[in-house]
Amino acid sequence: MLTLNKFYIDGAWVDPASDATMPIMNPATASQIGTVSMGNSEDVDRAVAAAKRAFETFSMTTKAERLALLENLRVATIDRLGDLAAAMTSEMGAPATMSLDVQAQSGLGHLDDFIAALKNLDDEEVLPNGDIISREPIGVCGLITPWNWPINQIALKVVPALATGATCVLKPSEHTPISAQIYAEIVEAAGYPAGVFNLVQGDGISVGSAMSRHPDIAMMSFTGSTRAGTAVSKDAADGVKRVTLELGGKSPNLVFADADLNKRVTESVQGCFYNTGQSCNAPTRLLVERSCYDEVLEIAKAAGEAQAVGDPAQQGDHIGPVFDKIQYDRVQAMIKIGIDEGARVLVGGLGKPEGLETGWYVKPTIFCDVDHDMRISREEIFGPVLVITPFDSEEDAIKMANDTDYGLAAYIQSSDEARVSRVVRRLRAGTIQINGRGPDYGSPFGGYKQSGNGREGGVFGLEDYLEIKVRPPFTA
Ligand code: NAD
Secondary structure (H helix, E strand, O other), rough: OEEEEOOOOOOOEEEEOOOEEEEEEOOOEEEEEEHHHHHHHHHHHHHHHHHHHHHHHHHOOOOHHHHHHHHHHHHHHHHHHHEEEEEEHHHHHOOOOHHHHHHHHHHHHHHHHHHHHHHHHHOOEEEEOEEEEEEOOOOOOEEOOOOOOOHHHHHHHHHHHOOOOOOOOEOOOOOOOHHHHHHHHHHHOOOOOOOOOOOOOOOOOHHHHHHHOOOOOOOEEEEEOOHHHHHHHHHHHHHOEEEEOOOOOOOEEEEOOOHHHHHHHHHHHHHHHHHHHOOOOOOOEEEOOOOOHHHHHHHHHHHHHHHHHHEOOOOOOEOOOOOOOOHHHHHHHHHHHHHHHEEEEEOOOOOOOOOOOOOOOOOOEEOOOOOOOHHHHOOOOOOOOEEEEEOOHHHHHHHHOOOOOOOOEEEOOOOOHHHHHHHHHOOOOOOEEEEEEEEOOOOOOOOOOOEEOEEEOOOHHHOOOOOEEOOOOOOO
């Protein structure tokens, strides 16, 4: 049984202020695999004080010094990719192959992308009017991350803070503390000065909101649910902190009859189920041109029935369980709501897949004939559940796609380039994927509307951590 009973503060592994703990659960076995200490506002105060002290010198480092440290971080990350992957498999059920190749690898992918972006970002720039702007780190940053892409989200926040000369306090999800602790060990191994990076484990109410309200934190970067993101914004408002938010989604996937239906619909179903449907940008609403609706249902049914579910400890391209009982119960409740609302179950349904009764496994489920106003079409379900709705015209499809509180991502399947560019212009979403291809590392990621504000990744991701100072050229 693993015991995580230290926080990383001021360059040392220290005892938490209280002895409160929480069990760490493996979703595949529904059994306890360890215990994590839960922090409180006293731990936050210590971590922020350390980050504030460290900011005085770290903010004055040169770009070359920070690039050298990021290269150390790269070596230390590569060293621990296997450990990160194993941790995420056991704490949130990411299947072994994708846990290493995608979940853990994202820590390296984002790091490389930020190194490239930093190399191209000038500390100073002369404006056309002759004035000079300088880019300076914002101060102490509070970083709060979710459990569904643990290392992806940590890297998207910690690396730009370290790259720009800011200092930080990380509060990872209380459900994925193991990968976060390993990440802290990676930063330690990279040789950052004491206090530049600090880790406090704990929940949102005790640690998260103490960070959002802390007078010495200049910026909060939050990824998680829209509910908690709103709470962070409110807590941060009195101190006029900068707040960047990466929140939920209910992303539309528009399928036109001129698409390569077999390939595009099969991959769309797999895309929705990927990471067991627990991705903020999952294509969860399949909007289908009516002239090909029946054909699409047939393809989707075959793809849904072919979706393998299994033990995340095994290699392979199957999906694992959802991350815990809370999520299992939520997903079951939404499937029940879909049935009660009168949507037709094309694949899956309530209960666990046969032979997988122990862990928090869900049947990959597809609803068709879904009315756009049904709750299963409007609310984020965060499990392997796809809803299919027909549309009659391009205009109709765009209207339905945009008729949501969210605006994180949108997907288009069509072989008509003119149509695709027309539709892209009209979609209110931060990321558009076209015929299975999405943006690469280094591109900005973030949402419109209630999917958040700010952009993570690349130069845009660095800018969130920078202040702009302007001065005239020197005259005596
Ligand atoms: P969550 O909002 O419950 O928790 C996210 C983090 O916020 C956790 O660390 C949690 O402890 C903390 N938290 C909770 N309440 C808080 C509060 N009042 N103040 C401060 N911190 C608080 O979300 P989750 O269940 O961990 O993650 C799933 C959600 O995250 C989904 O809605 C998903 O769409 C979203 N998400 C978004 C992105 C993105 O980039 N847009 C990426 C991944 C996940």
